[in-house]
Amino acid sequence: MVTVNGTKVTPGLTVADYLRQAGFDVSRVAVEKNGEIVPRAAYGDTLIEQDDEIEVVRFVGGG
């Protein structure tokens, strides 16, 4: 299993697939894999693999 935002998910999905399945609006997130940014252009090619730590930061409006 892989940890995404502290919860376990099955490995093998791409970042793009995961974001779609989990219902995130891709224009309002930043995704980190093992502490480093996943470039937005690479969401479709980046696999979520065993032992990865994935963090999806979701931005909400207000400032």
Added chain:
Amino acid sequence: MLVELNGRQTAFPEGARLRDAVALRCHEMSGWGGATPPPDAPVVVLNGWQTDEDGPLRHGDSVVVVPRGEFPAREELASMLRARNAPELADRLAAARVGIAGLGGIGSHVAVFLARAGVGHLHLVDFDVVEPTNLNRQAYRTCHIGMPKAEALRRELAEIQPWADVCIDIVKVTEACVRTLFAGDAIVCEAFDHARSKAMLVNTLLEQCPDKVIVAASGMAGIGSCNAVTTRKAARRLYICGDGVTEGGPGQSLMAPRVAVCAGHQANMILRLIAGESEA
């Protein structure tokens, strides 16, 4: 022994007391150090603490003496900051440059906090002008209405910390200009209003600028508990402040206290980064 008096190394004989340092700066001491100092006694700061009590001076002490109501000279103000922050932190703060993207409720307060704390170089970026509706939570006053926020804030900062170096850009931040615009800022404070703009700035900075650290905000609307507002380290170069969920919108206004709490989190994290701390 040597004592730093108003920013200058000054020799005192052994056995000298604080009142001797005060007398050197204020020939009329107006009763400072007496049992009941009169209202016009000078302001005396010993090693970062304001005091009314006389006592022995020690080698290496820092003393700042300013006649009450008089504006301190530049080296006196710098000396007060140094004494308050510890010299090594004061040097780091004075050399630091922070970019602030968006000068609304978050950005205007972050700028004020950082200027007060002694950050030497601030880069203020916003395309917008001050509107009457901004006064509910942003660090502006009625006299600024209609003025570009960057210019209004520069004027406010000049009243608070006149020797901070403040540069402004009155531009709309787009993905194409992010890299060039913030090229000189080691730390960038994300303080936009819209979620998409926040995500655009954070992603672009992290993708294109390998050394930059970003302190961003997400979720600070309403009057929910301020205890839900936190700072967390989301990645090696990204810190997020806020409650993460409370979005501003109809029926959920952005209110001054919670916005300022979030701004305080961001400003404090920025000070920690300048001091060399990397944990949230």
